[in-house]
Amino acid sequence: MTPEVATAIARLRERTAEARRAGKTVGCVPTMGALHAGHGALIDCARAGTGFVVVTVFVNPLQFDRRDDYDAYARVLESDVAFCGERGVDVVFAPPVEEMYPQPSATFVDVPPLAECLCGKFRTGHFRGVATVVAKLFHIVEPDFAYFGEKDAQQLAIVERMVRDLNFPLTIVPVPTVREPDGLALSSRNRRLTPEERRIAPVLYRALRQARATLTDGPGAARQAALDVLAGEPSARVEYLEVVDAGSMHPVDRIQGPVKIAAAVWLGNTRLIDNV
Numbered sequence: 001m002t003p004e005v006a007t008a009i010a011r012l013r014e015r016t017a018e019a020r021r022a023g024k025t026v027g028c029v030p031t032m033g034a035l036h037a038g039h040g041a042l043i044d045c046a047r048a049g050t051g052f053v054v055v056t057v058f059v060n061p062l063q064f065d066r067r068d069d070y071d072a073y074a075r076v077l078e079s080d081v082a083f084c085g086e087r088g089v090d091v092v093f094a095p096p097v098e099e100m101y102p103q104p105s106a107t108f109v110d111v112p113p114l115a116e117c118l119c120g121k122f123r124t125g126h127f128r129g130v131a132t133v134v135a136k137l138f139h140i141v142e143p144d145f146a147y148f149g150e151k152d153a154q155q156l157a158i159v160e161r162m163v164r165d166l167n168f169p170l171t172i173v174p175v176p177t178v179r180e181p182d183g184l185a186l187s188s189r190n191r192r193l194t195p196e197e198r199r200i201a202p203v204l205y206r207a208l209r210q211a212r213a214t215l216t217d218g219p220g221a222a223r224q225a226a227l228d229v230l231a232g233e234p235s236a237r238v239e240y241l242e243v244v245d246a247g248s249m250h251p252v253d254r255i256q257g258p259v260k261i262a263a264a265v266w267l268g269n270t271r272l273i274d275n276v
């Protein structure tokens with residue numbers, strides 16, 4: 001069944017209120033659209049775990065550090081709605097920018113200790129934009145559960161911390177990364193890769209796996225092992241590749257607890273991120 005597309009906050013709230021009156025729990029899957037099987041995994045978890053599923057589709061201008069990236073971001077609402085219909089989504093919330101930001105926001109959510117490394121170091125203001133829009137979406141949807149992909153590990157850590165620090169009455173559910181058969185993590189940005197770039201792209205996950213296999217020799221050796229793999233594809237430009245503490249997202253030089261190996265790599269004009 002085709003889900004209703006709510007573009008107004010008031011209409012979305014009518015639908016969630018109705019669901020709550022019927023005794024249903026509400027699940028929220030925040031996305032920027034151009035939905036793929038990675039988003040599909042989040043939606044399936046929401047469908048399995050809650051009675052009423054809201055998928056939000058909003059390309060949030062506040063989290064883009066480059067205008068060209070914002071402009072080029074794929075916007076395919078019609079096929080996104082069909083995708084949601086196939087997965088039993090109840091409502092797609094797809095507000096226009098003016099509905100989310102009727103005036104420029106004067107209030108922001110910042111999680112500086114978790115946002116200063118990795119992507120935060122290279123994308124100024126990105127996580128402030130993410131945290132702010134996710135806080136707004138949580139206030140609009142008021143979900144019991146919200147679903148986020150482990151593919152965006154730093155984003156997930158920041159949202160989890162924001163929820164704890166600001167007492168949002170909901171549970172964040174992390175969902176494992178969905179990959180192509182060759183290992184490339186699914187991403188809405190993959191559709192921008194040229195055939196040659198697409199051929200090269202799995203090098204990122206290969207490098208991360210190599211690092212993981214080398215981790216017993218320490219973070220420095222693991223990092224170097226990954227960089228060696230990436231050096232095999234000279235057209236892949238490494239923005240960062242770090243072994244970080246899974247809680248703080250800060251690089252470590254010794255393994256004392258759970259770590260993530262995270263990287264950002266440019267192929268032509270497309271930036272890919274991944275982690276293990």
Ligand code: AMP
Pocket residue numbers: 030031032033037038039041042147148149150151152175176177178179185186187188
């Ligand atoms: P995006 O539309 O790229 O902002 O992503 C929306 C949500 O989908 C985020 O929580 C992402 O982490 C998640 N997501 C994106 N790609 C994947 C993937 N390949 N596997 C699992 N989750 C993903």
